[in-house]
Amino acid sequence: MNSMPVVSSQYWNQVHGFTPDDVRQDLEGVQTMRTLANNMAWLLKCIALGKKQGIEMPDTEEKILTNFIR
Numbered sequence: 098m099n100s101m102p103v104v105s106s107q108y109w110n111q112v113h114g115f116t117p118d119d120v121r122q123d124l125e126g127v128q129t130m131r132t133l134a135n136n137m138a139w140l141l142k143c144i145a146l147g148k149k150q151g152i153e154m155p156d157t158e159e160k161i162l163t164n165f166i167r
Contacts, residue, residue, distance in 0.1 A: 100157065104140055106133035 110133050112126030113119070121127065 100155075102140060102144075104133060104137045106130075106136060 106129050108125070108129050110129060112123045112130060114121075114123055
């Protein structure tokens with residue numbers, strides 16, 4: 098949405114718990130966050146390398162707003 102790159106992970110990007118100790122016990126959630134962080138770091142490095150190599154961001158068009166009331 099809004100031309101934003103989407104970083105994926107392995108499941109829903111959330112952890113469960115009422116306290117930090119509870120969250121640490123959610124091993125799947127913590128692993129999902131770690132995977133998300135690694136994928137985000139990789140994407141940011143790719144974007145930085147692309148800019149360094151002269152690859153420009155795509156041009157954006159002026160938005161066309163649809164009016165359903167005609």
